[in-house]
Amino acid sequence: MWEDKRMALAVNLCFRSIIKNTTIAFFNARIVPRAIWKNKMSEMLHYHMNFSIKKTVVLLSGGIDSSTTAAIAKHEGYEIYALSFDYNQRHRIELEAAKKVASSLKAKKHLIIKFDLREIGGSALTSEIAVPKNRNALSVMRNKLGKSRLSRITHHASRIPVTYVPARNTIFLSFALAWAEVLNAGDIFIGANAVDYSGYPDCRPEYLEAFENMANLATKASVERKVKFTINAPLLYLTKAEIIRKGSELGLDYSLTWSCYDPQKKRNASSVTRNELRKKMGHALRVTHHGFVPCGRCDSCIFRAKGFKEAGIKDI
Numbered sequence: 001m002w003e004d005k006r007m008a009l010a011v012n013l014c015f016r017s018i019i020k021n022t023t024i025a026f027f028n029a030r031i032v033p034r035a036i037w038k039n040k041m042s043e044m045l046h047y048h049m050n051f052s053i054k055k056t057v058v059l060l061s062g063g064i065d066s067s068t069t070a071a072i073a074k075h076e077g078y079e080i081y082a083l084s085f086d087y088n089q090r091h092r093i094e095l096e097a098a099k100k101v102a103s104s105l106k107a108k109k110h111l112i113i114k115f116d117l118r119e120i121g122g123s124a125l126t127s128e129i130a131v132p133k134n135r136n137a138l139s140v141m142r143n144k145l146g147k148s149r150l151s152r153i154t155h156h157a158s159r160i161p162v163t164y165v166p167a168r169n170t171i172f173l174s175f176a177l178a179w180a181e182v183l184n185a186g187d188i189f190i191g192a193n194a195v196d197y198s199g200y201p202d203c204r205p206e207y208l209e210a211f212e213n214m215a216n217l218a219t220k221a222s223v224e225r226k227v228k229f230t231i232n233a234p235l236l237y238l239t240k241a242e243i244i245r246k247g248s249e250l251g252l253d254y255s256l257t258w259s260c261y262d263p264q265k266k267r268n269a270s271s272v273t274r275n276e277l278r279k280k281m282g283h284a285l286r287v288t289h290h291g292f293v294p295c296g297r298c299d300s301c302i303f304r305a306k307g308f309k310e311a312g313i314k315d316i
Contacts, residue, residue: 054187055108055183055184055185056079056080056232057082058073058081059083059172062094062098062100062256063258064247064259065192065243066191067257068250069191069235070082073232074250082102082107083172083179084099084112085112085113085175086115087115087116089165090125090262091260091261091262091263093258096258097257101252105252111179113175117165122165123162123163123166131163131262131295133297159199163261164200164201169200169207170202170211173231176190177219180227181219186228187230189232192208195239196239198299205233208231209231212230212231240311241306241307242311244308245313248311255316258294259301260294260296260300261295263292263295264292264294266293
């Protein structure tokens with residue numbers, strides 16, 4: 001952080017010196033028309049502002065991981081450009097949470113791109129395939145693996161649940177890369193996690209590394225050496241409890257977030273009552289966004305409840 005501040009100060013001093021010396025030289029020579037001088041000054045100011053402000057595109061779904069990732073990026077001094085997707089997902093109610101989180105973190109801009117992955121299907125989140133409920137903990141909890149082993153996790157197809165959306169992170173990161181190139185932003189943040197997660201192949205470290213390499217091969221900005229793209233995944237090796245503690249330390253309001261894959265209307269959410277979930281997981285079932293409640297039994301609900309319980313923090 002101090003290195004960034006020293007760099008910004010150095011750029012400021014350098015910029016002022018250039019302006020001063022250029023002004024003296026131009027006006028002493030009296031050979032530069034006023035219009036050209038104005039254009040030159042505008043170009044220099046634009047370059048200075050773009051150089052001194054750290055911009056980042058953050059993939060923001062409105063869930064715990066992406067919201068915590070956005071909070072971390074903000075804490076590290078980045079100007080946040082939040083990117084969300086309305087892909088006709090079963091739980092598109094998460095977009096309401098994403099809007100609230102982006103607003104609370106004072107994102108410079110929050111862009112929601114719309115397309116329909118139900119036209120492709122292949123997932124419980126983009127078709128009428130039922131969302132798995134109450135899966136055995138051993139099949140969904142992989143945080144017993146050591147971090148060294150996580151660096152090269154191999155998941156068999158049979159272990160990847162039907163909530164996997166084909167190529168979703170590749171699609172999302174591609175949009176993020178395009179926006180980052182336009183913004184001249186070298187950093188892209190994603191809330192990928194390889195510990196408390198469902199085993200999706202596009203959350204693994206080797207996938208993120210491969211995408212980063214591709215990004216620096218496939219873009220005009222990188223080929224011309226104007227930007228070197230970095231895919232940042234600060235939560236990659238954290239448990240859900242560690243993620244929640246981190247976000248809480250940064251002042252993130254988790255009551256704004258949404259996790260459930262299978263939202264239920266309040267009157268239909270009889271499968272898991274408030275008291276049942278409180279007894280089982282130690283937290284209340286929240287009513288949010290237009291009267292919907294979490295199902296309490298999908299992988300995402302289980303991870304959320306487990307994370308808050310282990311963090312010793314109440315999920316309000």
